[in-house]
Amino acid sequence: MNNPFHTCHNSRIAGCDFAIYPMTDHFVDVITTALKEVDTSKVWVKTTDIGTCVRGKITHVFDVTKALFLHATQTGYHVVFSGTYSIGCPGDSDGDVFLAEDDRRLNEAESNKIKQEVAGKFSLYPLGGGDYMNLIYDQIEAMKKQNIRVSSIHYATRLDGDGKDVFNGLEQVFVNMEHSGSSHTVMTTTISANSPSKKDVNSDD
Template identity: 60%
Template sequence: MANQQCSGGTGIAGCSFSVHPMSDRFIEIITGALEKADTSKVWMNTDDVTTTVRGKLTHVFDVTKAIFIHAAETGEHVAFEATYSLGCPGDSAGDVYLAEDDAPANHEQVKEIHQPVAAKFSLYPLGGGNYMDIIMNQIEAMKKHVDVSHAHYATRLDGHSVKIFEGLQQVFEATVEGGSSHTVMTVSISANSPSHKGGSNNE
């Protein structure tokens, strides 16, 4: 896979995330998910608090989606917390590789995994732009694929994990294209929870 080290901040996206398996096998679940996911198109580092992924936006979403899905497909209750960011004024070109192509490395591997999940997300266009209509239009478009409902300080999504991650990426990209020079999205996702109210059957 051909990577090039980034020489500037343009186009660098990042995500800081944590995966929390509610199981005494949590180490096995986390390491197994990391091993299954193809991370060759991003820069990634794990410390004692979170894992950070940096690279092109499409690859950042692809890798985080794959890691979560592989952890969730164990059948254990898994929680995922993430903050996605693009265009941070204080960002640097260090610790990042931008893959020369835009083909998601994990798409074929996870696209047929129908893992029901519940999610909440909040979007913060910090760099201006006419974003409210774009966000509402994208959320409306999501309703074709997942169940969408209101929540305090967030929007709730219920459906299959692949569709939800696709919707989150579309909303993020549309916000950037709408003129936001610095965009942040916070995401919380839960799979296999014993208290789950039941997700969408949308495929």
Template identity: 55%
Template sequence: MSNDRCGTSRIAGCQFTLFPMSDKFADIILRALEEVDTSMVWKDTDDVSTCVRGDMVHVFDVTEALFLHTAKTGEHVAMSGTFSIGCPRDTDADSYMDEVVIPLNETKSNAVSQKAGCKFSLYPMGREDYMDAIYEQIDLSKHRNVEVSAVHYATRLDGDVKDVFRALQQSFDRVQEKVSHVTMTFTISANSPSNND
């Protein structure tokens, strides 16, 4: 995955909530956290969500790894969140920026094969031709080893978790190169019982 990943000097962040559909949800989340290296991001968790901030490479790496190590349990798990970069009120506080742009969880993540479905929506802020930027990334996603389909208010990606997050990151990265403030909402689900029908 690192071949297509690049660092950015701007602060990126993701606020997400993880939902293991199991009465053992606490153990599942804690075990996943033990397997994920979060040393390159600033992280804060409260009773609603978790926020990670830092270089875009590490923000995506940690978010993907937490979902992947939760989903590999075989339990139905979902994650919903928002990536953001370039927020006018954002500051360098509560973040870690470093010259290291190698995803620290990549080796462990690459060892896990896990299918998932994801819906995402891109929001290039303050740009009148925002739909052109969105359509461009939807078209590019068709060439990123994921199945792409249109749904109401979002785009759906299906495939291996690593390919899905790679497509999300590449879309987000390419838009933020042209637009100062970008947000991207997403919901990803794995091991859903409805897929067994």
């Protein structure tokens, strides 16, 4: 299954500004190895000293970010993905993007092989409209239909489950927002794997 998501508004430039934080002295190796294992040829990529930005179609932006994090988790080190997915910013430029690509996801098959428990959270920010809280609540409900444990925390919604399912849930929410007609959507997420800390899930709903 190359693309499990139903997209129709896939011609807008999506992007993710993210970083992967490996809590180890070998943090450089963890990141460079993950970058080697993931095919980023369908997204525009720029890495600086404060993070990496990928831009392209929604499907490829999620395919690449999911794959990079899942590969990094397989080192066994405590690693955290922190990212901001964005689409439709009126201040965005048209450049720095590959939109001519087809929808075949280059890393889906490899990502599907990785089973990794993660703990994460996400927040959704639909900009520019007054009805944004209902859009957020709808997507929290949508997330509960995924194969993920969803609970409430301050300023975010907590997600626990398999890493693939968490990223797939985030992608589905982001695609749903495009269907909702939201002109400018921002979604932030933090996803942690191999933490030595005990899980702290506040609620079981």
